[in-house]
Amino acid sequence: MDEYTxxxxxxxxxxxxxxxxxxxxxxxxxxxxxxxxxxxxxxxxGEVRIVPDDKEMIVKTFNDLRANFEYVFSTGGVGPTxxxxxxxxxxxxFGVPLERSSEAFAMLEEHYGLEELxxxxxxxxxxPKGSTLIPNPVTAAPGFVIENVYVMAGVPRIMQAxxxxxxxxxxxxxxxxxxxVACSLPESAIAADLAELQDNYPELVLGSYPHYRGGMLGxxxxxxxxxxxxxxxxxxxxxxxxxxxxxxPRALSIRSTGS
Amino acid sequence: MDEYTxxxxxxxxxxxxxxxxxxxxxxxxxxxxxxxxxxxxxxxxGEVRIVPDDKEMIVKTFNDLRANFEYVFSTGGVGPTxxxxxxxxxxxxFGVPLERSSEAFAMLEEHYGLEELxxxxxxxxxxPKGSTLIPNPVTAAPGFVIENVYVMAGVPRIMQAxxxxxxxxxxxxxxxxxxxVACSLPESAIAADLAELQDNYPELVLGSYPHYRGGMLGxxxxxxxxxxxxxxxxxxxxxxxxxxxxxxPRALSIRSTGS
Numbered sequence: 001m002d003e004y005t006x007x008x009x010x011x012x013x014x015x016x017x018x019x020x021x022x023x024x025x026x027x028x029x030x031x032x033x034x035x036x037x038x039x040x041x042x043x044x045x046g047e048v049r050i051v052p053d054d055k056e057m058i059v060k061t062f063n064d065l066r067a068n069f070e071y072v073f074s075t076g077g078v079g080p081t082x083x084x085x086x087x088x089x090x091x092x093x094f095g096v097p098l099e100r101s102s103e104a105f106a107m108l109e110e111h112y113g114l115e116e117l118x119x120x121x122x123x124x125x126x127x128p129k130g131s132t133l134i135p136n137p138v139t140a141a142p143g144f145v146i147e148n149v150y151v152m153a154g155v156p157r158i159m160q161a162x163x164x165x166x167x168x169x170x171x172x173x174x175x176x177x178x179x180x181v182a183c184s185l186p187e188s189a190i191a192a193d194l195a196e197l198q199d200n201y202p203e204l205v206l207g208s209y210p211h212y213r214g215g216m217l218g219x220x221x222x223x224x225x226x227x228x229x230x231x232x233x234x235x236x237x238x239x240x241x242x243x244x245x246x247x248x249p250r251a252l253s254i255r256s257t258g259s
Numbered sequence: 260m261d262e263y264t265x266x267x268x269x270x271x272x273x274x275x276x277x278x279x280x281x282x283x284x285x286x287x288x289x290x291x292x293x294x295x296x297x298x299x300x301x302x303x304x305g306e307v308r309i310v311p312d313d314k315e316m317i318v319k320t321f322n323d324l325r326a327n328f329e330y331v332f333s334t335g336g337v338g339p340t341x342x343x344x345x346x347x348x349x350x351x352x353f354g355v356p357l358e359r360s361s362e363a364f365a366m367l368e369e370h371y372g373l374e375e376l377x378x379x380x381x382x383x384x385x386x387p388k389g390s391t392l393i394p395n396p397v398t399a400a401p402g403f404v405i406e407n408v409y410v411m412a413g414v415p416r417i418m419q420a421x422x423x424x425x426x427x428x429x430x431x432x433x434x435x436x437x438x439x440v441a442c443s444l445p446e447s448a449i450a451a452d453l454a455e456l457q458d459n460y461p462e463l464v465l466g467s468y469p470h471y472r473g474g475m476l477g478x479x480x481x482x483x484x485x486x487x488x489x490x491x492x493x494x495x496x497x498x499x500x501x502x503x504x505x506x507x508p509r510a511l512s513i514r515s516t517g518s
Contacts, residue, residue: 019466022304023437024294025481026468028287031309035283045281047316050290050307053466057306080447081467082454120450139476157471178282188339191379195341207278207312208340209285212416217398222284 008226009173011046012038013065017076017086018154019052030075030159037163042173042226043071053077058089066093066149071170073163076154078143080120086151087144091128094146098126104133104142111140134162174226179235180252181221183242186210193241194221201234203227220252267485268432270305271297272324276335276345277413278311289334289418296422301432301485302330312336317348325352325408330429332422335413337402339379345410346403350387353405357385363392363401370399393421433485438494439511440480442501445469452500453480460493462486479511 014034020026028050035045046069051057058077066072077086091098104125109117124141127133134143134150136158143152143162150170152162187194187208198206204225211218221238225231235251242249273293279285287309294304305328310316317336325331336345350357363384368376383400386392393402393409395417402411402421409429411421446453446467457465463484470477480497484490494510501508 019464019483020468020481021290022294022307023435023481023483024291024296024298024304025437025439027291031280032283032286035281037283039283045283046311048281048307048309050309052305079467079469081450082457083466118447120447123450155469155471176282178284180284188377188379188383191340191377191382198341205278207284207342208338209279210338210414212414222279222282224278224282 008042009176010043010070010171012043012071012073013069014045014048015058015061015065015072015074016048016050016154017053017058017074018050019083021050022052029156030154033156033160034073034075034163037167039176039178041167041170042175044176053083053085055085055089055092058086059093062090062093062149066147070148072149073152073166074150075152075159078124078141078151078153080123080141087127090144090146090149090151094128094130096129096146099129101125101127101131101133101142101144107133107135107140107142134165137161176224176226177228177231178222178224179231179238181223181235181238181242182250182252183219183221183247184216185219185242185245185247186217187219190241190245193244197234197237197241200237201225201230204230204234206234206238267301268435269302269329269430271302271330271332272305272328273307274317274320274324274331274333275307275309275413276312276317276333277309278342280309281311288415289413292415292419293332293334293422296426298435298437300426300429301434303435312342312344314344314348314351317345318352321349321352321408325406329407331408332411332425333409334411334418337383337400337410337412339382339400346386349403349405349408349410353387353389353408355388355405358388360384360386360390360392360401360403366392366394366399366401393424396420435483435485436487436490437481437483438490438497440482440494440497440501441509441511442478442480442506443475444478444501444504444506445476446478449500449504452503456493456496456500459496460484460489463489463493465493465497 021028051061077084127144128146131144131146136142138158152159204223207222209220223234239249280287310320336343386403387405390403390405395401397417411418466481468479482493498508
C-alpha cells in the first residue's frame with residue numbers, strides 16, 4: 001500500500017473471527033462492506049485475516065496486526081455463548097484484565113430488564129480494562145475500542161451500525177477515489193501498456209481484473225487514488241490506451257467516490 | 260482447530276491475493292467455495308489472509324503460513340499484467356529462481372498459437388524452480404504446486420477447475436460432517452447449556468450463530484466433527500436442549516456431509 005501518498009490515507013487491518021466462515025457455512029459479507037465504507041473515509045484496508053474461535057490464534061492475530069497497522073477492526077465473537085471469546089482474547093493481547101463496564105451493564109439492563117439480565121447476558125458487559133464502548137442499537141451488547149483496536153459484532157446489521165458510530169469518531173484520510181474502465185480486450189494484449197501507465201502514475205494504483213459474465217471474458221481496469229486531477233488525467237490515458245488497441249472502452253464509473 | 264481428533268483431518272491456510280477485494284470492489288466468493296470443498300475432503304481451513312498486490316507482504320504471508328499449516332492454497336495474481344506477481348513472490352519465499360516451464364509454454368502455445376504468444380502471455384509459463392503445474396482448462400495459464408503450497412488463479416471459474424484437479428491428487432482426511440439445528444431462542448437463554456454440551460463432546464465443535472431474517476432474530480446451532488455416531492448423539496442432545504427451553508427445533512440438515 002506504498003502507492004498512496006503518505007499521510008493522505010490511513011491503513012487498517014480487519015480480523016474476521018468465526019469458525020462459520022472458515023467452514024464455508026457462512027459467506028462473509030462484512031469484509032466488502034467495511035472495505036467500501038473505509039475507502040470513503042480515506043482508510044485503506046491493508047490486510048484481512050479470517051481466524052477460528054481459537055484463543056491462541058486470536059490473541060496472536062490482534063498482536064501481530066495492531067503493531068503493524070494504524071487501525072485494527074474486528075468482527076465476531078462478542079455474544080453471550082461459549083464460542084464468543086473476543087473480549088477475553090483482546091484483554092490477553094493487551095495484558096489487561098477484563099472488567100465489568102457499568103455503562104455496558106446499564107445498557108444491557110435497560111434492554112433486557114434486570115430480571116432477564118442472566119449471567120450469559122451480563123457477560124457481555126465485561127470488556128478489557130481501558131476500553132471505551134461502541135454502542136449497539138440493535139441488541140444492546142456493545143463493542144469496544146482499546147487503543148487502535150475496534151471490536152465489533154459479527155451480525156452484519158449490528159456491525160454496520162457499530163461501524164457508522166466508529167467512522168463518525170475516528171480520524172479520516174482523503175477519500176480514495178476510483179475510476180473503472182471496462183473493455184473486451186484480453187489483458188495480455190495490453191499488459192505492457194498497462195505497466196507503462198502504472199509507471200507514469202506512481203501515486204495511483206492500476207488494477208486489471210478479468211471476469212466471466214454470460215460465458216464471455218471481459219476486463220475491468222480500475223484506477224484508484226486520492227488526487228482527483230491525477231485520476232482524471234490517468235483515466236483519459238487509460239481510455240486512449242484501450243482505443244489504441246481497437247476496442248471501445250465503457251466507462252463504468254468515472255469520478256465516483258468509493259470503489 | 261485442536262478440537263478435531265488429531266490425524267483425522269489436515270489443516271490448511273488460504274491466501275487471497277488482490278487489491279480488488281481489499282478495496283471492496285469485488286466480493287470474495289473463493290473463500291466459501293474452497294472452504295466447502297476442503298471440508299468434504301477432510302481438510303479444515305485454519306486461517307485465511309487477504310493481502311494486497313504487494314511483493315513484501317505476499318512473500319511474508321506465504322512464509323508465515325507454509326511453516327504453520329499442512330497445506331497452503333492461494334488464489335489470484337497469476338495472470339499476464341503488472342499486478343500479477345504471485346509466481347515471483349512464491350519463488351522469493353522459497354529462495355528459488357523463476358524458470359520457464361516448457362510444459363506450461365507448450366500449453367500456452369497450443370492455446371494461443373505461437374504467433375499470438377506475446378511476451379505477457381509467455382510470462383505465464385514462468386514458475387518457481389521445483390514447481391509442478393496445475394492445469395487450467397479455461398485459459399491455459401497454469402497454476403503450480405511447490406512443496407505444500409498450491410497457487411491457483413483468482414477468477415472463480417478457473418480456480419474451481421484448478422481446485423478439482425488438486426483435490427483429486429492430494430492426501431485427504433476424514434470428511435468433516437455437520438448438523439445444523441435452527442430455533443428461535445435467544446442464544447443467551449441457552450448459553451450455559453451449550454457450553455455444557457460442548458464440554459461433553461470435546462471432539463466436536465459447537466457453534467452458535469444468531470442472524471436476522473425478515474426482521475426476526477433467529478439462531479442456528481451447528482455441530483461439526485468427523486465421527487458420525489458421536490455427531491448423531493450430540494445432535495439428539497442438542498435437540499433435547501432446545502425443546503427443554505420450550506422451543507421447537509428445526510433440523511435444517513442432519514447427517515449431511517459438508518458444512
